[in-house]
Amino acid sequence: MGAVFRETGVKMTDEIFRNDGYVFEFEGEVMSVDGEWVELGGTAFYPGGGGQVCDTGTMGGFPVTEVTYRGDNIFHKVPGHPFVVGDRMWCSVDWDRRYDLMMGHTAEHILFNALHRQDPDINIVKIYIGTDSKYVVVDRDMDLDKIGEAVKFANTVIDDNHPVIKSVMSRDDPEIENIRIKLDRIEEDEITVVEIGDVDIAACSGIHVMETSEIGAIFVDRKVSAGKGQFAIHFRIGEDARKASMDLANTCLRIIEDLGSKPEDIVKTVANMKAELEMCRKQLKDTLTASLKNLAPMDINGKRVFAAVLNTNDKTPAVDAAEVHRKDGDITAFVCKGQNISVILSSGDESIDCKTVISEVLAQFGGRGGGKKDFAQGGLAATVDADDVLKALIDRISS
Ligand SMILES: [Zn+2]
Structure with missing residues (x-):
C-alpha cells in the first residue's frame, strides 16, 4: 500500500x-x-x-x-x-490480542453508560484497556449495589445485540451537546462519534466491535481507590468474565461455609461479626489500660522503671502509659506481643537515650527501631522471644 x-x-x-x-x-x-x-x-x-x-x-x-x-x-x-x-x-x-482489546474498549463505552445511568454526576477520569487488565477510573465512589445494577444493564445491552456505528460530526453541530465528549481534549473540527444502538453515543476515535453481542458478557470484579476521591472500576469480558464471576462466586461460597452462614444471610453475618470484633477490641483495650495503671515499677539504680511484656496487637494503651511515665520522669520498656512484636521505650530521665538503646538492643534480635532521645519504638519478627527482648532492654538500662 x-x-x-x-x-x-x-x-x-x-x-x-x-x-x-x-x-x-x-x-x-x-x-x-x-x-x-x-x-x-x-x-x-x-x-x-x-x-x-x-x-x-x-x-x-x-x-x-x-x-x-x-x-x-x-x-x-x-x-x-x-x-x-x-x-x-x-x-x-495478533488477532486474539486485538479482538480482546476491541471488545474491551466497546465494553468500556457500555459500562460507563450503565454507571452513568446509576449516577448522572459521575465522570470518567481515564480508562485503561490492556490484555492484563481493563478498568475505568471515575471521579466519584459508587456503592456495590449500584455497580451491580449497572453491570446487569450492561449485560442486557450486550445480549440485545445493538449495532456499533461510527460516524463523523462537525465540531459546530448543535447535536454535539447530546454526546459524551471532552471537547477540550479534541483538536480536530471533524469529530468521530460512536453510537451503540439507541443506548449510548460518545466521541471516540478508537477501535470497536460491530455488534455488542460479540463482547459476550461483562463482569466487574474489583473496585479500588485511585486517590483524590477517584475509583478504578475493573472489569472482565467474554469467557474471561464468565470464568471470573464463577471463581469469585465460589470464593464467596467457601467464606460463607467457613463462617457457618447462608448466602442469603452472609451480609448480616459479616456485619454482626464486625460489630462483635469491634466490641472485643474495645474491651481488650480497656482491660489493658486498667492493668497498666496498676503496674508496679521496678527500682533500677534508684530509678523507677515500668517494664512488661503485653499480649496485645493494639499498642496505643502502652504508648499512652509510656507517655504518662515519661512526663513523670520515669522510664518505660514495653514489649507488645501480637501478630508481630512492637517495642516501646520512653524515658523522662536524661541519662537514658531511648533512640540509641532501642536500636542497639533490637539489632541483637534482627529488628530495627528509631525515634527520639525520650521516646522510641521498634519492631521485631513474631518468632523472637518477647521475654528475652524485655530482659535485654532492662540489662541495657541497668548498665
Ligand atoms: Zn471508543
Missing part, C-alpha cells in the same frame, strides 16, 4: 484500522527505517491511544513488539528486521 498525502502534501500513514477494525493481515510497504523502527505506507496495526494499548504481531515473519505514532506517521518496532525502504512484506496483527 502506498503512502497517503494530506491536502497540505504532508505524508501520513494510511490507517487501515480506522476504516475496518477486522483487517488483521495486509501487505505493507516500507516507507522509512530508523534502527529497529519501521514505517509503513499503510498499516492495520493500531498504535494505541485513548487508554487502549497498541497491537503486536509480525512483519515479514519478524515480531512487531510495539507500535507508536511519530507525528501523523505510525512506526513499528521490529527487533532484528532486515527491511529497507521499498520492501513489501506480509504483515499480521
Whole structure:
C-alpha cells in the first residue's frame, strides 16, 4: 500500500484500522527505517491511544513488539528486521490480542453508560484497556449495589445485540451537546462519534466491535481507590468474565461455609461479626489500660522503671502509659506481643537515650527501631522471644 498525502502534501500513514477494525493481515510497504523502527505506507496495526494499548504481531515473519505514532506517521518496532525502504512484506496483527482489546474498549463505552445511568454526576477520569487488565477510573465512589445494577444493564445491552456505528460530526453541530465528549481534549473540527444502538453515543476515535453481542458478557470484579476521591472500576469480558464471576462466586461460597452462614444471610453475618470484633477490641483495650495503671515499677539504680511484656496487637494503651511515665520522669520498656512484636521505650530521665538503646538492643534480635532521645519504638519478627527482648532492654538500662 502506498503512502497517503494530506491536502497540505504532508505524508501520513494510511490507517487501515480506522476504516475496518477486522483487517488483521495486509501487505505493507516500507516507507522509512530508523534502527529497529519501521514505517509503513499503510498499516492495520493500531498504535494505541485513548487508554487502549497498541497491537503486536509480525512483519515479514519478524515480531512487531510495539507500535507508536511519530507525528501523523505510525512506526513499528521490529527487533532484528532486515527491511529497507521499498520492501513489501506480509504483515499480521495478533488477532486474539486485538479482538480482546476491541471488545474491551466497546465494553468500556457500555459500562460507563450503565454507571452513568446509576449516577448522572459521575465522570470518567481515564480508562485503561490492556490484555492484563481493563478498568475505568471515575471521579466519584459508587456503592456495590449500584455497580451491580449497572453491570446487569450492561449485560442486557450486550445480549440485545445493538449495532456499533461510527460516524463523523462537525465540531459546530448543535447535536454535539447530546454526546459524551471532552471537547477540550479534541483538536480536530471533524469529530468521530460512536453510537451503540439507541443506548449510548460518545466521541471516540478508537477501535470497536460491530455488534455488542460479540463482547459476550461483562463482569466487574474489583473496585479500588485511585486517590483524590477517584475509583478504578475493573472489569472482565467474554469467557474471561464468565470464568471470573464463577471463581469469585465460589470464593464467596467457601467464606460463607467457613463462617457457618447462608448466602442469603452472609451480609448480616459479616456485619454482626464486625460489630462483635469491634466490641472485643474495645474491651481488650480497656482491660489493658486498667492493668497498666496498676503496674508496679521496678527500682533500677534508684530509678523507677515500668517494664512488661503485653499480649496485645493494639499498642496505643502502652504508648499512652509510656507517655504518662515519661512526663513523670520515669522510664518505660514495653514489649507488645501480637501478630508481630512492637517495642516501646520512653524515658523522662536524661541519662537514658531511648533512640540509641532501642536500636542497639533490637539489632541483637534482627529488628530495627528509631525515634527520639525520650521516646522510641521498634519492631521485631513474631518468632523472637518477647521475654528475652524485655530482659535485654532492662540489662541495657541497668548498665
Ligand atoms: Zn471508543
